Amino acid sequence: LPVSPVLPVLTVSGNGTIEYHDFKVYMQKMRKSSYEERKQEIINAFKIIDRNNDKFIDANELINVMTSLGEPLSNQEAEAMIRVADINKDGKIDYEEFAKFITAPCIL
DSSP states (O other), X not given: OBOOTTOTTSOOOTTSBOOHHHHHXXXXXXXXXXXXXXXXXXXXXXXXXXXXXXXXEOHHHHXXXXXXXXXXXXXXXXXXXXXXXXXXXXXXXXXXXXXXXXXXXXXX
């Protein structure tokens, strides 16, 4: 493969190309790095919403954060949003439910 400035950390052969194996290893490292960064972003977002740090997001916390973002919600709207992500139907969202909801493909 021809080398571009985007891939400066790969070992380049004498003819300006890299071996497929080296490229594959590099891409696997990049994917893992991207996954870890994305996971940390999700954790940070969860912590912002979970203001009382009880490891759950309830309707009141959702109302508070959305209102602070300039998008006020009614209690009914917040409860409806909770129901969408609340897999175990306990009336609140835990981290796993939040992560699944945030990373799920959007179907319109």
